[in-house]
Amino acid sequence: MSRKTLIPIGPYHPLQEEPELFKLYCDGEIVKDIQWVTGYNHRSIEKLSESKTYEQVFFLVERICGICSTSHPFAFANAVEEIVGIEPTDRAKYIRSIIGELERIHSHLLWVGLAGHFLGYNTVFMWAWKYREPVLDLFEMITGNRNSYAMFRVGGVRRDIESDKIAAIRKILSEVKTKTDLLTGAVMDDPVIHARLKGVGILTKQDVIDYGAVGPTARASGVAIDVRKDDPYAAYPLVNWKVITAQAGDVFAKAEVRLLEMYESISIIEQCLKGLEKEKEGDIMVKVNEIPEGIGHGRAEAPRGEVFHFVVSDGSNSPARHKIRAPSYVNIATFKKSCVGQTIADATITLAGVDPCYCCTERMAVVYDANSGEKIMNARELIDRSISKSHDLMEELKKNK
Amino acid sequence: MESESIIKSFKEKFTAEILEITEKNHKRVVITIKPDSLLNLAKYLYKDAGFRFIIASAIHTKRGFEIHYHFSKDSAGLILNLHVILDRNNPEVESLSNMFNASNWIEREMHELFGINFLNHPNQDKLISEGNWAEGVYPYRKEFKSNSEEKE
Numbered sequence: 210m211s212r213k214t215l216i217p218i219g220p221y222h223p224l225q226e227e228p229e230l231f232k233l234y235c236d237g238e239i240v241k242d243i244q245w246v247t248g249y250n251h252r253s254i255e256k257l258s259e260s261k262t263y264e265q266v267f268f269l270v271e272r273i274c275g276i277c278s279t280s281h282p283f284a285f286a287n288a289v290e291e292i293v294g295i296e297p298t299d300r301a302k303y304i305r306s307i308i309g310e311l312e313r314i315h316s317h318l319l320w321v322g323l324a325g326h327f328l329g330y331n332t333v334f335m336w337a338w339k340y341r342e343p344v345l346d347l348f349e350m351i352t353g354n355r356n357s358y359a360m361f362r363v364g365g366v367r368r369d370i371e372s373d374k375i376a377a378i379r380k381i382l383s384e385v386k387t388k389t390d391l392l393t394g395a396v397m398d399d400p401v402i403h404a405r406l407k408g409v410g411i412l413t414k415q416d417v418i419d420y421g422a423v424g425p426t427a428r429a430s431g432v433a434i435d436v437r438k439d440d441p442y443a444a445y446p447l448v449n450w451k452v453i454t455a456q457a458g459d460v461f462a463k464a465e466v467r468l469l470e471m472y473e474s475i476s477i478i479e480q481c482l483k484g485l486e487k488e489k490e491g492d493i494m495v496k497v498n499e500i501p502e503g504i505g506h507g508r509a510e511a512p513r514g515e516v517f518h519f520v521v522s523d524g525s526n527s528p529a530r531h532k533i534r535a536p537s538y539v540n541i542a543t544f545k546k547s548c549v550g551q552t553i554a555d556a557t558i559t560l561a562g563v564d565p566c567y568c569c570t571e572r573m574a575v576v577y578d579a580n581s582g583e584k585i586m587n588a589r590e591l592i593d594r595s596i597s598k599s600h601d602l603m604e605e606l607k608k609n610k
Numbered sequence: 611m612e613s614e615s616i617i618k619s620f621k622e623k624f625t626a627e628i629l630e631i632t633e634k635n636h637k638r639v640v641i642t643i644k645p646d647s648l649l650n651l652a653k654y655l656y657k658d659a660g661f662r663f664i665i666a667s668a669i670h671t672k673r674g675f676e677i678h679y680h681f682s683k684d685s686a687g688l689i690l691n692l693h694v695i696l697d698r699n700n701p702e703v704e705s706l707s708n709m710f711n712a713s714n715w716i717e718r719e720m721h722e723l724f725g726i727n728f729l730n731h732p733n734q735d736k737l738i739s740e741g742n743w744a745e746g747v748y749p750y751r752k753e754f755k756s757n758s759e760e761k762e
Contacts, residue, residue: 248738256750291638421663421712434662440637440687506638506680506689519667519678532667539665539712 213241216553218560218591220249231544231560238552243544258531263289263363263500266528270518271357273535276319279312280511281533282361284518287442288507289363292522295495299444300488301365303481306444308352308360309509310474310481314385315344316512317467320561321392324464327557328405329596333396340388343381350374365494372490375482386475393468404602406461410547410559413458420543423536424514425466426562430458436510448480460562500526511536554598557591611636613688616659620690624651640678640691648679648694649704655681656710661690663712668720670752674698675726679706702727723750 219230228249234242254273258266270281283305290296297305318341325333345355351370352358360366370378396402412422417430427434435452437445453469455462500522507518514536521530548559613636620641621628627647632640643651655661661681669676679692696703705728706713717728718737725748728734736743748754 246740248736248740248742251738253749291634418662419711421710434684439682439684440689503634504640504678508689515664517664517680519665519680521669530667530669532665534665534716538715542711542715545711 212236218556219246233548233553233556235553238554240548240551240553240556243548245541245544255531255533258528260527262526263528266531267361268359270533271359273533274511275356276316277312277511277513277516278357279308279360280509280516281518281535283309283443283509284507284516285520285531286361286363286507287509288505288518288520289500289522291505291507292500292503292520293363293497295364295497297365297443297495298488298492299447300369300485300490301493301495302444302447303484303488304366304370304493305361306448307370307478307481307485308348308358308366309443310477311344311347311351313474313512314471315341315348317471318344318389318392320467320512321396321464324460324558324561325396327561327592327595328402329599330402333392336388336392336395340385340392343385347378347381350377362494363500364497367493369491369493370485372486375485378482379479382475382478386472389468389471389475396464396468400606401599401603403461404606405599406459406464406558407457408459409555410460410551410562411458412543412547416543416546417458420546421539422514422543423539424511425463425470426514426540426543428452428454429462429466431456434515436508436515440508442509444481444484445477447484448477450477450480460558463562500524513537514540553591554595557595611686613637613639613683613686616683616686616688617690620654620659623654627651637687638689640693642693642695645694645696645703648692649706649709651692652679652681652706653709655690655692659683660685663706663710664689666713666716666720668724668726668750670724670750675701675724677703677720677726696726700727701725702729704729705731707731722748724748725751 214235216233216235217230218233219228221228230246232244232246233240254269258269261269266285267282270285271278273281318337322334322337322341325337348358349355351374352360352368360368412426412430414430414432417427417432423434431454433452433454438452450473453466453473455465502524503522505520507520509516516536517534519532520528523529544560547562548556551559617639621631627643628641629644630642656663661683664680664682666680667678673695675696675698677694677696681690681692682688683690694703703726705717707717708730714732715737717731718734720726721728721734722736722739
């Protein structure tokens with residue numbers, strides 16, 4: 210066997226906030242195999258949930274993910290409401306969908322920004338995060354929190370969106386739309402981004418089916434699955450929108466899907482606001498007296514794909530079993546297909562391509578030679594390598610002009 | 611309805627293997643089957659009927675170890691659970707990971723958290739508690755008490 214170099218990304222990921230370790234086995238520049246090590250921060254939320262009451266579990270599951278913090282309470286509410294057999298009021302449904310879609314917009318903007326950062330496009334990073342800010346302000350206005358909104362409960366939502374706030378929401382939304390136009394135009398027209406991302410980290414349709422991948426990762430490979438359409442919940446059956454797909458399966462297709470999805474989200478929110486105006490203010494809760502015995506399946510389309518909650522109730526006031534599957538659980542496994550055969554410079558963006566909840570905590574990515582144990586590269590150098598590839602491409606394109 | 615015809619044809623095809631069917635509504639169906647026939651039925655769902663494997667949930671109950679294998683037929687919005695009940699003392703069942711990769715991690719997880727053995731699994735190493743958890747102690751079993759629970 211030829212000599213392979215081991216490149217660890219982790220145990221604290223330089224791209225993602227989660228502590229996890231990717232071991233890239235490389236032969237020269239090419240990644241030959243990848244292994245995933247996790248569990249550094251296992252919080253045992255499923256077990257914890259069994260010791261909490263249903264009302265408390267909402268706050269617990271909200272803390273599974275900081276970026277898509279509303280999708281877990283969303284799925285849990287759907288699961289418990291299936292057990293009880295109730296439907297929230299239309300007003301509560303609209304409010305739920307508005308929160309869900311606002312979250313999608315801020316999460317996708319965050320991804321575009323970070324993807325730009327790791328390609329050496331710091332302007333994209335600055336722009337995207339600047340334009341994400343008004344969305345967080347909106348959240349603060351509606352829910353009182355910039356993150357972890359605590360809006361959901363069994364049978365409805367905790368806070369109403371008062372009619373006098375709707376005009377302000379519309380105003381911020383139209384601003385976000387103009388900025389999204391700007392960003393989408395800049396990203397989609399840039400020849401270097403095309404050269405850098407097209408054909409990188411390809412996931413075929415068969416891979417998606419084999420690994421059960423979900424969300425934009427699946428939709429970018431031509432698998433048109435979206436829980437909002439397939440198994441409609443909240444206000445999604447009441448509004449018009451379409452599922453965005455792309456065929457190529459590479460990182461560019463994933464970026465395209467996310468950028469275009471933001472427009473659909475804006476359109477959904479606008480329709481929900483119209484719906485809100487028709488409903489009576491304050492009608493946001495259906496009273497639930499007790500949770501009967503039974504099982505419930507809750508699904509919600511998070512920015513990263515389908516969130517699945519399975520709740521078993523024994524008639525007491527806390528779940529007897531609560532199984533949670535976040536979308537990254539199935540999406541991360543696909544790295545085995547998308548990363549192998551890529552160069553190291555492309556590995557960082559391929560790993561970021563499925564958007565497994567990250568922030569830039571560049572702490573411990575250090576490259577060692579597998580044989581001598583000698584330190585070769587640190588996180589900064591890894592990222593520099595990715596950035597310099599973009600620069601080389603830029604120069605090349607200039608020369609060819 | 612698409613989901614109704616799927617369930618109907620499934621029932622007719624596998625009458626001998628099905629122990630019980632609970633249909634909450636036409637989008638949520640739990641089918642309790644004999645553990646021996648799991649591989650066969652999962653193969654039919656995945657290969658022939660075009661289902662997607664979502665995840666599996668293990669539960670420790672009075673009846674033993676139960677696993678719900680959640681399958682989704684996305685075009686019909688249907689969730690179909692293949693439900694198996696395994697022996698209390700020697701829980702083991704055939705692995706699905708040789709058919710699709712989607713079940714690889716969750717079977718490893720159920721193995722380390724519940725102590726359920728998956729036969730012919732390609733690699734049943736620990737997934738989330740490598741190197742920081744005692745062998746043979748299964749934290750998601752009902753008899754397991756955490757430190758705070760023991761004090762009470």
